[in-house]
Structure formats: C-alpha cells, structure tokens
Amino acid sequence: MNTAVSAHWEDVYRDKHEAQTSWYRAHLDTSLRLIDALRLTPATPLVDVGGGRSTLVDDLLARGFSDLTVLDIAAPALEDSRQRLADSGKQVSWIVSDVTATEFPAARFGLWHDRAVFHFLTDADTRRRYVERAAHAVRCGGHAIIATFAADGPERCSALPVYRYDAAALAAEFAPYFSPLDSAREAHITPWGSTQPFTYVVLRRTENKN
16 A cells, blocks of 8 residues: 555545535435446445545445445545444445555456546556556446546645546546446535536446456
8 A cells, every 4th residue: 555645645534524625525416326327236246446434335325235345545534434324334345445556356346436536646557557456346347437527627636636537538548448338527516615527437347358
C-alpha cells in the first residue's frame, strides 16, 4: 500500500465529518439509477471501490443485494460505515487497501463501482494497473460504473490534482477489456453549495483476458 496516500486519506477522514467533504451525498442517486438500469440479480457480487463513508452500500443492502464488498485505502472511513450499518454491516466484506495494489480473485465481481477514485490517478502506469485489476476482478459480461470529474470539473480535490474526463475519454481508458454501454453527467452540489460536474460511464466486460 502507498503509505503516503493512505496517510493523506486517513487524515482527511479523521479531521472531517461527512458534510465537510466535497464529495458527500446523502445518496448516490446517479450511481443507483445506473445500477438499477442494469437489472442485476440480488446475488450479483458487487464491489464499491473507494466506498469509504458512502451510503451506496446501505442502499444496495436495502435493494436486497447480499454479496457486497467495500474497499477503501482509509481505515477510518470504513470503520465509520461499519458503525453506521451496525448489524447489517456484518453482511459486507470490508477491505482496507490501495486498489492499484490489491490482489482480487479472478472474475469475482459482476459489478465494479467507483465514484471519484479513478480521477486521482494522474500517472498513466497507475491507471493501467487499476484497469488491469478491474479487468481481472470482473467476470465476462459483468459491468463497471466509473465516475470522475468531468472535463469542465475541478482540477483538484482534497488538495490533490485530478485527471478530468468526458465520457469517450473515460471509456477509452478501459479498452479493450470493457466496452461502453451508457454514460451520464451529474452536477454534484457540495455541502457548501458549489457545483462539481461529474462524468459517469457504464461499461461491460468484453475480453476474457487480464
């Protein structure tokens, strides 16, 4: 694990409560709409990369999904979610790890979800490692939903630079392992009222290689 990156995010989550982080939303409405449109069975294994304190896991449990994994580099963020979910959290697999260094089981997941991790990967080699891990972990015919700052979105987040995308450029990062199915744009309103444009892509795992 990249200890400097881990320390940065652990400090963020220790120093700020939910409504003090720019990415906070009570519910990830766009992600949920895109997930619902896929009509996945409740037994589909899902992983939320960078899930942190996100309530996506709460809403997926409420929809009946039973095989959920939440991965984040910051242990305090996952601990907050565990405490929030209480007994329901015992159904979830919680992983503290850097996604670009995580050894996932092959073809483990039917859906890979990432809201606002990938845009922090400003180095091409790091992005390649991320995509290769996603391709290894998602079964053929499975899906990935990736959300980043849009091309006209912020240039930095949490004091770190980001890489911004339109839908075509974001989908291209995941070729040839994934093909684009859908895209969306979201005008996220931060807790203090500023607007952050996001790009979402829905991808299908198409190549049986990693």
